[in-house]
Amino acid sequence: MLDLNPRYVAMLHDLMARHLPAEVAVWAYGSRVNGNNHEGSDLDLVLRTPDLTALPGRLLSKFREALTDSNLPIFVDTHDWATLPASFHPRILARYEVVRPGAPAPAVPA
Template sequence: MPKLDPSALHLPARYRQILLALLRQHLPQAEVWAYGNRITDDYYEASDLDLVVRNPSDLSQASDGILDLQEALVESDIPILVQVVDWARLPGSFHAEIEIGYVVVLG
């Protein structure tokens, strides 16, 4: 699994700090990966941030707190759309696609 350097996440530091605070508040036990355009050179300023939440104690179990996190993200000062999905609810083919390249945001 190619885990990329955290600096590969194209998100300004002020928004990264807000994101980390919200993740720690709503998903303290979870592992959170960023994937998609914001970790490649194909991103642009308005690109969405794609996050996948993983339950490290059991990857087949859904993570609690995602709905609260999504609501907090909408209410936050982060000016881009942050899409959050649960690893346990994704098909294996999508797992493989995410594993091609990701950045660990929390975990």
């Protein structure tokens, strides 16, 4: 279970809705999921596209900027699944919480 004040979870969801495409899933991992966090622990997030390819353009940096500029009182460490070393994936897969499931990518007209 994600150990984060519900008010901050709501703020995070608002930021995701405003700055990430609906198809991008967001998972939390690390100390706030594992239960070994403290009040000042950061929040570790990984963003995943439906096909697990890299996020488009400056999307990640713009989302990081929005998090920094927000009123969230903790640091949010955000990564793109596709650009993390593959050796790191099993650590996340061992214990994570889906913060936002994402949606299927929109169909491209033929």
